[in-house]
Amino acid sequence: QVQLQQSGPGLVKPSQTLSLTCAISGDSVSSNSAAWNWIRQSPSRGLEWLGRTYYRSKWYNDYAVSVKSRININPDTSKNQFSLQMNSVTPEDTAVYYCARERWELRGAFDIWGHGTMVTVSS
Amino acid sequence: DIQMTQSPSTLSASVGDRVTITCRASQSISSWLAWYQQKPGKAPNLLIYKASSLESGVPSRFSGSGSGTEFTLTISSLQPDDFATYYCQQHNSYPVTFGQGTRLDIK
Numbered sequence: 125q126v127q128l129q130q131s132g133p134g135l136v137k138p139s140q141t142l143s144l145t146c147a148i149s150g151d152s153v154s155s156n157s158a159a160w161n162w163i164r165q166s167p168s169r170g171l172e173w174l175g176r177t178y179y180r181s182k183w184y185n186d187y188a189v190s191v192k193s194r195i196n197i198n199p200d201t202s203k204n205q206f207s208l209q210m211n212s213v214t215p216e217d218t219a220v221y222y223c224a225r226e227r228w229e230l231r232g233a234f235d236i237w238g239h240g241t242m243v244t245v246s247s
Numbered sequence: 248d249i250q251m252t253q254s255p256s257t258l259s260a261s262v263g264d265r266v267t268i269t270c271r272a273s274q275s276i277s278s279w280l281a282w283y284q285q286k287p288g289k290a291p292n293l294l295i296y297k298a299s300s301l302e303s304g305v306p307s308r309f310s311g312s313g314s315g316t317e318f319t320l321t322i323s324s325l326q327p328d329d330f331a332t333y334y335c336q337q338h339n340s341y342p343v344t345f346g347q348g349t350r351l352d353i354k
Contacts, residue, residue, distance in 0.1 A: 170345055170346075170347050170348065171291070171334060171336070171345035172345075173341075173342050173343045173344070173345075186341055188342045189342070222290055222291075224290075230281075230293075230296050230297075230338065231279065231297075231338055232279065232281075232337075232338030232339070232340075232341065232343045233281040233293060233296040233297075233336065233338045233343075234281075234291075234293060235293045235302065237290035237291060237292075238290065239289075239290060240289075240290050
Protein backbone atom coordinates (compact mmCIF):
# COMPACT_ATOMS: atom_id res chain seq x y z
CA GLN A 125 0.00 0.00 0.00
CA VAL A 126 1.54 3.24 -1.17
CA GLN A 127 1.54 6.11 1.29
CA LEU A 128 2.92 9.64 1.19
CA GLN A 129 3.87 11.33 4.45
CA GLN A 130 4.37 15.08 4.33
CA SER A 131 6.45 17.16 6.71
CA GLY A 132 7.49 20.77 7.01
CA PRO A 133 6.62 24.02 8.76
CA GLY A 134 3.15 25.47 8.70
CA LEU A 135 4.26 29.08 9.02
CA VAL A 136 6.69 30.90 6.76
CA LYS A 137 7.59 34.58 6.79
CA PRO A 138 7.16 36.70 3.67
CA SER A 139 10.21 36.71 1.36
CA GLN A 140 11.55 33.53 2.95
CA THR A 141 11.67 29.96 1.58
CA LEU A 142 8.92 27.38 1.97
CA SER A 143 10.32 23.85 2.33
CA LEU A 144 8.23 20.68 2.41
CA THR A 145 9.16 17.01 2.19
CA CYS A 146 7.13 14.01 1.05
CA ALA A 147 8.31 10.59 2.23
CA ILE A 148 7.25 7.65 0.09
CA SER A 149 6.42 4.18 1.38
CA GLY A 150 5.37 1.29 -0.80
CA ASP A 151 6.90 2.75 -3.96
CA SER A 152 10.17 4.30 -5.07
CA VAL A 153 10.97 7.89 -5.98
CA SER A 154 13.19 6.33 -8.69
CA SER A 155 10.34 4.29 -10.17
CA ASN A 156 10.21 4.24 -13.97
CA SER A 157 6.43 4.10 -13.86
CA ALA A 158 5.55 7.06 -11.64
CA ALA A 159 6.05 10.78 -11.27
CA TRP A 160 6.02 12.75 -8.04
CA ASN A 161 4.08 15.96 -7.89
CA TRP A 162 3.29 18.95 -5.72
CA ILE A 163 -0.16 20.54 -5.85
CA ARG A 164 -1.62 23.30 -3.72
CA GLN A 165 -5.16 24.39 -2.87
CA SER A 166 -6.43 27.73 -1.72
CA PRO A 167 -9.88 29.39 -1.74
CA SER A 168 -8.68 32.03 -4.19
CA ARG A 169 -6.77 29.81 -6.65
CA GLY A 170 -8.45 26.43 -6.22
CA LEU A 171 -6.36 23.35 -6.96
CA GLU A 172 -3.14 24.36 -8.67
CA TRP A 173 -0.47 21.98 -9.97
CA LEU A 174 3.02 23.25 -9.14
CA GLY A 175 5.45 20.75 -10.57
CA ARG A 176 6.84 17.23 -10.64
CA THR A 177 9.98 15.14 -10.69
CA TYR A 178 10.45 11.73 -12.28
CA TYR A 179 13.14 9.28 -13.31
CA ARG A 180 13.45 7.80 -16.79
CA SER A 181 17.10 6.80 -17.01
CA LYS A 182 17.81 10.31 -15.77
CA TRP A 183 15.94 12.84 -13.64
CA TYR A 184 13.41 15.22 -15.14
CA ASN A 185 11.45 18.13 -13.72
CA ASP A 186 8.44 20.06 -14.95
CA TYR A 187 7.17 23.24 -13.32
CA ALA A 188 4.14 25.46 -13.67
CA VAL A 189 5.04 28.69 -15.44
CA SER A 190 3.42 30.71 -12.65
CA VAL A 191 6.00 29.52 -10.09
CA LYS A 192 8.84 28.24 -12.27
CA SER A 193 11.27 30.99 -11.29
CA ARG A 194 10.73 30.32 -7.58
CA ILE A 195 10.53 26.58 -7.06
CA ASN A 196 12.64 23.45 -7.05
CA ILE A 197 11.43 19.90 -6.67
CA ASN A 198 14.19 17.47 -5.80
CA PRO A 199 14.30 13.73 -5.27
CA ASP A 200 16.27 12.19 -2.41
CA THR A 201 16.92 8.58 -3.32
CA SER A 202 18.74 7.80 -0.07
CA LYS A 203 15.59 8.58 1.93
CA ASN A 204 13.03 7.69 -0.77
CA GLN A 205 11.42 11.09 -0.66
CA PHE A 206 11.09 14.29 -2.63
CA SER A 207 10.93 17.90 -1.62
CA LEU A 208 9.48 21.24 -2.59
CA GLN A 209 11.32 24.48 -2.09
CA MET A 210 9.62 27.75 -2.97
CA ASN A 211 11.49 30.98 -2.39
CA SER A 212 10.40 34.59 -2.08
CA VAL A 213 7.00 33.61 -0.73
CA THR A 214 4.17 36.11 -0.30
CA PRO A 215 0.80 35.86 1.46
CA GLU A 216 -0.62 34.69 -1.91
CA ASP A 217 1.32 31.46 -1.41
CA THR A 218 -0.78 30.63 1.64
CA ALA A 219 -2.46 27.31 0.83
CA VAL A 220 -2.74 23.64 1.64
CA TYR A 221 0.15 21.90 -0.11
CA TYR A 222 -0.19 18.29 -1.25
CA CYS A 223 2.29 15.84 -2.65
CA ALA A 224 0.83 13.29 -5.05
CA ARG A 225 1.83 10.29 -7.15
CA GLU A 226 1.10 10.12 -10.84
CA ARG A 227 1.03 6.50 -11.97
CA TRP A 228 2.49 6.64 -15.45
CA GLU A 229 -0.48 5.04 -17.18
CA LEU A 230 -2.71 7.74 -15.66
CA ARG A 231 -0.79 10.31 -17.65
CA GLY A 232 -1.26 13.30 -15.43
CA ALA A 233 -3.93 12.08 -13.01
CA PHE A 234 -3.04 11.52 -9.37
CA ASP A 235 -3.89 8.31 -7.58
CA ILE A 236 -2.13 8.73 -4.23
CA TRP A 237 -2.05 11.97 -2.24
CA GLY A 238 -0.35 13.07 0.93
CA HIS A 239 -2.48 14.32 3.80
CA GLY A 240 -1.76 17.96 3.02
CA THR A 241 0.16 20.66 4.88
CA MET A 242 -1.47 24.00 5.61
CA VAL A 243 1.19 26.65 4.99
CA THR A 244 0.54 30.20 6.10
CA VAL A 245 2.76 33.02 4.86
CA SER A 246 2.71 35.72 7.50
CA SER A 247 5.09 37.80 9.57
CA ASP B 248 -3.41 26.85 -20.02
CA ILE B 249 -6.60 24.84 -20.52
CA GLN B 250 -9.50 26.22 -18.49
CA MET B 251 -11.92 23.78 -16.87
CA THR B 252 -15.43 24.90 -15.95
CA GLN B 253 -17.78 22.84 -13.83
CA SER B 254 -21.53 23.17 -13.41
CA PRO B 255 -23.35 23.50 -11.21
CA SER B 256 -21.23 24.99 -8.44
CA THR B 257 -23.57 23.57 -5.83
CA LEU B 258 -26.03 20.74 -6.08
CA SER B 259 -28.58 19.63 -3.50
CA ALA B 260 -29.83 16.06 -3.68
CA SER B 261 -31.22 13.24 -1.58
CA VAL B 262 -30.00 9.75 -0.81
CA GLY B 263 -30.97 7.50 -3.69
CA ASP B 264 -31.02 10.30 -6.29
CA ARG B 265 -29.20 10.08 -9.60
CA VAL B 266 -26.98 13.14 -10.07
CA THR B 267 -24.89 14.46 -12.91
CA ILE B 268 -22.07 17.01 -12.82
CA THR B 269 -20.76 18.61 -16.00
CA CYS B 270 -17.25 19.74 -16.84
CA ARG B 271 -16.23 21.71 -19.91
CA ALA B 272 -12.74 22.27 -21.24
CA SER B 273 -11.68 25.43 -23.06
CA GLN B 274 -10.19 23.27 -25.84
CA SER B 275 -10.29 19.64 -26.81
CA ILE B 276 -8.63 17.29 -24.36
CA SER B 277 -9.62 14.07 -26.14
CA SER B 278 -10.60 11.72 -23.28
CA TRP B 279 -8.00 12.88 -20.77
CA LEU B 280 -10.34 13.91 -18.00
CA ALA B 281 -10.24 12.83 -14.36
CA TRP B 282 -12.74 13.22 -11.52
CA TYR B 283 -11.93 13.49 -7.82
CA GLN B 284 -13.98 13.50 -4.64
CA GLN B 285 -12.84 15.65 -1.74
CA LYS B 286 -14.18 15.71 1.79
CA PRO B 287 -13.45 18.52 4.28
CA GLY B 288 -9.92 18.40 5.63
CA LYS B 289 -8.90 15.56 3.30
CA ALA B 290 -6.97 15.26 0.09
CA PRO B 291 -8.81 14.69 -3.18
CA ASN B 292 -9.50 11.06 -4.03
CA LEU B 293 -9.28 9.84 -7.63
CA LEU B 294 -12.56 8.36 -8.87
CA ILE B 295 -12.25 8.26 -12.65
CA TYR B 296 -9.49 8.86 -15.18
CA LYS B 297 -9.42 9.00 -18.95
CA ALA B 298 -13.05 10.15 -18.86
CA SER B 299 -14.62 6.77 -18.07
CA SER B 300 -12.06 4.47 -16.43
CA LEU B 301 -13.02 3.68 -12.87
CA GLU B 302 -10.11 3.76 -10.45
CA SER B 303 -9.60 0.56 -8.48
CA GLY B 304 -11.74 0.39 -5.34
CA VAL B 305 -14.23 3.06 -6.45
CA PRO B 306 -17.89 1.97 -6.27
CA SER B 307 -19.57 1.22 -9.57
CA ARG B 308 -22.31 3.78 -8.91
CA PHE B 309 -19.77 6.36 -10.14
CA SER B 310 -19.40 6.66 -13.89
CA GLY B 311 -17.93 9.14 -16.31
CA SER B 312 -18.47 9.94 -19.95
CA GLY B 313 -17.58 12.43 -22.63
CA SER B 314 -14.81 13.41 -24.97
CA GLY B 315 -13.44 16.51 -26.60
CA THR B 316 -14.62 19.41 -24.47
CA GLU B 317 -17.69 18.16 -22.60
CA PHE B 318 -17.73 15.56 -19.86
CA THR B 319 -20.06 14.28 -17.16
CA LEU B 320 -19.75 12.51 -13.84
CA THR B 321 -22.83 10.53 -12.84
CA ILE B 322 -23.62 9.01 -9.47
CA SER B 323 -26.38 6.51 -10.11
CA SER B 324 -27.83 6.30 -6.58
CA LEU B 325 -26.49 8.70 -3.99
CA GLN B 326 -25.23 7.22 -0.76
CA PRO B 327 -24.65 9.19 2.48
CA ASP B 328 -20.89 8.92 1.98
CA ASP B 329 -21.12 10.69 -1.41
CA PHE B 330 -21.90 14.15 -0.06
CA ALA B 331 -18.64 15.95 -0.80
CA THR B 332 -17.03 18.29 -3.32
CA TYR B 333 -16.17 16.96 -6.78
CA TYR B 334 -13.45 18.27 -9.08
CA CYS B 335 -12.66 17.57 -12.68
CA GLN B 336 -9.09 17.77 -13.98
CA GLN B 337 -7.72 17.67 -17.49
CA HIS B 338 -4.72 15.40 -17.86
CA ASN B 339 -4.23 15.88 -21.57
CA SER B 340 -1.32 18.29 -21.28
CA TYR B 341 0.83 20.06 -18.74
CA PRO B 342 0.14 22.13 -16.85
CA VAL B 343 -2.72 19.93 -15.76
CA THR B 344 -5.63 22.07 -14.56
CA PHE B 345 -8.64 21.58 -12.33
CA GLY B 346 -12.21 22.77 -12.33
CA GLN B 347 -13.44 24.99 -9.53
CA GLY B 348 -15.44 22.23 -7.87
CA THR B 349 -19.06 21.18 -7.38
CA ARG B 350 -20.30 20.89 -3.82
CA LEU B 351 -22.90 18.16 -3.40
CA ASP B 352 -25.14 18.85 -0.42
CA ILE B 353 -27.88 16.90 1.27
CA LYS B 354 -31.31 18.26 0.35
